Amino acid sequence: MDSLGLRGRLSDLPLGEIRSCATIGSTNDYAAEWAAQGAPDLALVAADEQTAGRGRGQRKWFTPPGAALAFSLVLRPKTLAAVTRFSGLGALAVCQALQAFGGETACVKWPNDVLLNGRKTCGVLVETSWLGNALSAVILGIGINIASSAVPPDDWPGHHERPFPPTSVEAELGRPVERFVFLRAVLERLCDWYPRVGEEAFVRAWEGNLALRGEWVLIYSGDSDPLEAQVLSLNGDGSLNVRLRSGEQVSLRDGEIHLRPVDSSSK
Numbered sequence: 445m446d447s448l449g450l451r452g453r454l455s456d457l458p459l460g461e462i463r464s465c466a467t468i469g470s471t472n473d474y475a476a477e478w479a480a481q482g483a484p485d486l487a488l489v490a491a492d493e494q495t496a497g498r499g500r501g502q503r504k505w506f507t508p509p510g511a512a513l514a515f516s517l518v519l520r521p522k523t524l525a526a527v528t529r530f531s532g533l534g535a536l537a538v539c540q541a542l543q544a545f546g547g548e549t550a551c552v553k554w555p556n557d558v559l560l561n562g563r564k565t566c567g568v569l570v571e572t573s574w575l576g577n578a579l580s581a582v583i584l585g586i587g588i589n590i591a592s593s594a595v596p597p598d599d600w601p602g603h604h605e606r607p608f609p610p611t612s613v614e615a616e617l618g619r620p621v622e623r624f625v626f627l628r629a630v631l632e633r634l635c636d637w638y639p640r641v642g643e644e645a646f647v648r649a650w651e652g653n654l655a656l657r658g659e660w661v662l663i664y665s666g667d668s669d670p671l672e673a674q675v676l677s678l679n680g681d682g683s684l685n686v687r688l689r690s691g692e693q694v695s696l697r698d699g700e701i702h703l704r705p706v707d708s709s710s711k
C-alpha cells in the first residue's frame with residue numbers, strides 16, 4: 445500500500461517500512477494497530493486525507509485532501525528516553541526543516557506545536573503502546589499545514605479560538621512548497637536526531653528553538669485556574685522549567701498543558 449508513491453522518494457532514508465494511502469481515519473490509529481502486528485522501528489504511514497485526525501485529549505485535527513502532511517512513525521526506542529522527548533523530536537525536526545526552507549522564525553511551542561511567524565503550522569501527537577509494564581512502541585504523529593486549504597475554517601466544528609492562530613507553510617513563506625519534498629526534509633532531520641534523542645545535545649537543540657523563552661505565560665492544565673509563570677528552560681526528561689510569581693521554580697510535564705502569553709489571556 446503506497447498510493448502516494450512515497451517509497452521511491454524516501455528509499456534512501458533509514459525508515460523501517462513505508463505505507464501510504466489516499467484516505468485514512470487517523471494515521472496514529474493505523475500506526476498503533478500496525479505496531480501491535482509487529483511494525484518495525486521507524487515504520488512510516490502517511491495519508492493524503494484524515495477523516496478522524498486527532499489532537500490531544502478529545503480535540504480533532506483537520507486534514508483535508510491535497511493540502512497537508514499527515515503521517516505517523518512507529519518507534520521502538522532501544523534506550524528508554526522520557527516519552528516527552530519524542531514530542532520534541534517531531535517538533536524539532538519540523539522546526540529545523542522550516543528554517544531550512546527559509547522560515548527563520550520557526551520555533552517549538554512546548555510541548556507539541558510548531559509556530560511560524562507566531563502561528564501554528566504543525567501539531568505533534570505522541571502516544572505509547574505497552575505490553576504489560578514494558579513500552580512496546582512510541583507512535584509519533586505529525587500534522588503539517590502546507591497549502592492554505594489545510595487551515596481549518598472558522599466554522600469547522602473542531603475550531604477553537606486560540607492565541608496562536610492556524611496557518612500554512614505556503615502562506616507564511618509566501619511561495620509554493622511541494623508537500624513531499626518538505627516531508628523528506630522533516631524525515632531527514634527526524635532520522636538524524638532519533639538515535640541521539642537520549643543525549644543532552646538533543647535537549648539543548650530543542651531548547652534553543654523554544655518559543656516564549658523568558659516570557660510570562662499563563663499555564664492551563666485541566667480545569668484548575670491558570671498559573672502565571674515565566675518560561676525558563678528544558679530539563680533532560682523534556683519537562684519545562686518555569687518560575688512562578690512567588691519566585692518558586694517548578695517543572696511541567698507533558699499532558700493536557702497549554703501555554704498562553706499573558707497578554708492574550710482575554711482572547
Ligand code: BT5
Pocket residue numbers: 469470471472473494496497498499500501503504505506507513514515516556557564565566567568569585586587588589594595596602603604606610611
Ligand atoms: C495537536 O493537538 O496539535 C496534535 C495534532 C497532531 C495531528 C497529527 S496528523 C497525523 C497524526 N494522526 C492523528 O490523528 N494525529 C496526528 P492539540 O495541541 O490538542 O491541538 C488540537 C487543536 O488544534 C484543535 O482543537 C484545533 O483548535 C487546532 N487544529 C485542528 N486542526 C488544525 C490544523 N490543521 N492546523 C492548525 N490547528 C488545528
